Amino acid sequence: MTTRMFLLGLAMSLVARSAALEVSQLKAEDVKKGVAVLSVGPDFLWAVEAASRPVLYVDGQVLGQMKQSRGTGPWVYQGKLATGTSHSFYYMVGGKKVGGLTDIPAFGPDSYSQPGVPQGKISAKMVLESKLYPGMKSEYWVYVPAQYDAAKPAALMIWQDGHYHVERDGPAQVPPVGQPPSRLQNVIDNLTHRKEIPVAIYLLIDPGTVGTKAMRSIQYDTVSDLYPKFLRDEVLPEIYGKYNIRRDGYSHAIAGNSSGGICAFNAAWYMPELFGRVLMRIPSFTSIQWKPGELDGGNIYPFRVRKEPKRNLRVWMQDGSEDQEQASGSWPLQSLQMANSLKMREYDFHFTFGTGTHNHSQSNSEMPAALRWLWRGYDGAKTEQVFEIDAAEKAKPLFRVKIYNRD
Numbered sequence: 001m002t003t004r005m006f007l008l009g010l011a012m013s014l015v016a017r018s019a020a021l022e023v024s025q026l027k028a029e030d031v032k033k034g035v036a037v038l039s040v041g042p043d044f045l046w047a048v049e050a051a052s053r054p055v056l057y058v059d060g061q062v063l064g065q066m067k068q069s070r071g072t073g074p075w076v077y078q079g080k081l082a083t084g085t086s087h088s089f090y091y092m093v094g095g096k097k098v099g100g101l102t103d104i105p106a107f108g109p110d111s112y113s114q115p116g117v118p119q120g121k122i123s124a125k126m127v128l129e130s131k132l133y134p135g136m137k138s139e140y141w142v143y144v145p146a147q148y149d150a151a152k153p154a155a156l157m158i159w160q161d162g163h164y165h166v167e168r169d170g171p172a173q174v175p176p177v178g179q180p181p182s183r184l185q186n187v188i189d190n191l192t193h194r195k196e197i198p199v200a201i202y203l204l205i206d207p208g209t210v211g212t213k214a215m216r217s218i219q220y221d222t223v224s225d226l227y228p229k230f231l232r233d234e235v236l237p238e239i240y241g242k243y244n245i246r247r248d249g250y251s252h253a254i255a256g257n258s259s260g261g262i263c264a265f266n267a268a269w270y271m272p273e274l275f276g277r278v279l280m281r282i283p284s285f286t287s288i289q290w291k292p293g294e295l296d297g298g299n300i301y302p303f304r305v306r307k308e309p310k311r312n313l314r315v316w317m318q319d320g321s322e323d324q325e326q327a328s329g330s331w332p333l334q335s336l337q338m339a340n341s342l343k344m345r346e347y348d349f350h351f352t353f354g355t356g357t358h359n360h361s362q363s364n365s366e367m368p369a370a371l372r373w374l375w376r377g378y379d380g381a382k383t384e385q386v387f388e389i390d391a392a393e394k395a396k397p398l399f400r401v402k403i404y405n406r407d
Contacts, residue, residue, distance in 0.1 A: 021045035023076055031074050034091055034099015041107060042083050047074040048099060054091040057100075059355065063089075083108035084369055086320075086354060086361035102322065103180075103361035110190040110368035111183040113168070117193045118146035120185065122166060128238060132230050136208035136215055141166055142239065143185060143202040145192045153244045155200035155251040155378070158231065158275075159184070160220065160260030162204025164360075179360045187367050197375040198251070201243045205235065220256070220263035221288040223296045225270040227263060232274060248383040249312075253277035253374055257360060259284045262298045265315070269304075272311040276387070277374045281318045281363035285338055286329030299329050302337035305345060314387045315342060315349040316370045318363045320356030331358060333401070340398050348387035351399070 021038045023031075023045070030036035031047045038045040046066075048054055054075050056063045066075040081087055083106045090100025113119065123142040130136040141162055148154055159165055165184040184202075191197045207216035219227050239245060246252075254275045256264040261283025268275040290297025317339060323331035332353075339351040350373055354362045363370070377385075 021078060023047050023074060035101050037089065037101065037104060039081075039104065039106060041109065041112075042080040043078070044081050044106075045076070045078045046089065047076045048091055049074050050091070050093045050098065052094060054093045054098065056089065056091055058089045059087055081106050084366050085352075086356050086359075086365055088355060103320075103356045103359040105180045105361040105365045107183060107365055108368060111186055111365070113186050114190055117189050119168075119189050120145035120148075120192075122168075122185065128235060130208060130230060130234055132226060132234060133208060133210070133215060133219070135210045137210075138206060138208035138235075139163070140203060140205040140235075142242070143188065143204060144243070145188055145199055145202075147192055147199045148201070148243075149199075150244050152199075153246045155198045155253070155375075156203065156239070156245050157200050157253040157255065157277075158203045158205065158235075158264075160205065160207070160254075160256035160263050162206050164257070165202075165204050180364055182360070182364055182367075184367065187371060191368060191371055196372050198378050198380060200251075200253075201239065201245055203235070203239055217259060217288055220259035221284060221298055223266060223289070223298055223300065228267040228270045228274070231267060232271060246383075249273045249276040250382060250384045251276075251378075253279065255279035255281070256283075257281045257363065258358065259288065261317075262301070265301065266298075268313050268315075269301075269311060272313055276313060276385075278313055278315045279370055279374060280315070281360065282320070282323055282331065282358055283317065283335060283338070284328075284331065285334035286326070286331065288328045290328075297328070299334060302334065302341040305338065305341035305347075310345050310347070312387055313347060314374060315347060316352075316374055317342075317349065318352045318354075318366065318370070320354045320359070320362060322355060322357040324358045336399050336401060343389070343393070343396075343398060346389040346394065348389055350393070353399070 025038055026036040026047055032049050034048045036047050046056055054066055056066055056077050064077055064079055066077045068075050087104045087106055088102040091098040121144055125139050125141055128138045165182045168185045170181050207219050252275050254264040254267050261280035262285055264278050264280050268278045285298045285301050287297030287299045319332055319335035321332055342349040356362045
């Protein structure tokens with residue numbers, strides 16, 4: 001897979017036509033390795049060199065018969081996959097597994113710039129100096145949709161690791177190189193234009209540094225009210241001073257990935273009156289900052305949710321079965337625990353559990369659905385709402401674990 005996959009996507013309207021995908025757009029070395037794939041929206045193209053006809057498996061299932069042009073060149077298959085999620089693939093050649101990739105994003109139309117949809121603007125990078133974290137400086141950006149009217153108070157959504165969302169269609173990196181593009185700005189523009197989400201100011205904030213010391217894990221993985229206080233007392237006054245923003249938690253959302261995911265939930269847990277809506281992607285509910293006898297780790301949250309008073313929150317959570325296993329804990333098992341805890345306490349929650357690794361492909365692909373769900377039913381005339389579990393979710397069973405990778 002190459003950066004051309006995404007450059008191609010920028011130039012094409014998914015509304016007007018299907019993707020024109022050609023083998024010539026692939027890197028020859030990727031074709032030889034069995035990792036070559038192109039996609040724009042639902043349209044995918046695979047190509048691989050092999051001595052005999054390969055069998056293409058996508059998401060563990062045989063997809064279709066690969067063909068070879070005039071008996072020479074690579075074996076090729078072109079087809080469509082579901083968007084709004086991520087996929088994986090590999091080949092079987094002569095009874096052996098060949099090549100393949102996991103975490104292939106499949107973006108729907110709302111993740112691309114669309115004709116006739118006005119684009120918002122991203123601010124220049126700004127820097128905030130903290131007193132709660134002595135000597136710490138944090139960089140941040142603000143994304144303002146075209147529909148924002150300074151005379152009307154807007155909603156607010158805060159994203160941790162903000163730099164990741166600053167480029168409209170980038171960064172153009174894909175597995176195995178790195179994380180896929182966020183496309184958050186496109187999603188905001190499209191959904192705001194159709195009034196599927198409210199007009200909101202989007203604060204994209206990075207973890208801070210003290211000199212050369214990175215503060216990300218200290219800020220994000222620490223289970224305490226310090227980071228929520230940092231947002232409330234130091235960050236938000238800066239943003240309130242620049243934009244007309246509502247102050248009620250009903251109109252505030254907070255989001256993050258990995259350690260930023262637990263950070264988002266931690267902020268809402270300690271200050272539900274400030275953050276009523278939470279989006280956590282591949283969250284790190286593990287013991288990264290656990291200090292025995294001194295400070296709890298994030299691994300405690302599934303049990304806090306079960307035992308402590310219920311907060312008034314709406315929560316979308318995403319993870320994958322191949323997420324990380326480290327000394328600090330199991331990302332997928334902790335997410336399953338967290339989902340069951342939220343369900344048992346009848347929180348207004350949604351959990352998507354795919355087959356991905358510690359990667360943003362699934363969460364970026366499903367971002368339009370996540371934002372629509374988080375903001376569903378939003379009424380600008382209100383300042384509060386009691387969030388209740390959806391009847392369809394309440395009727396479903398608890399999540400269960402099945403061992404699938406051992407004899």
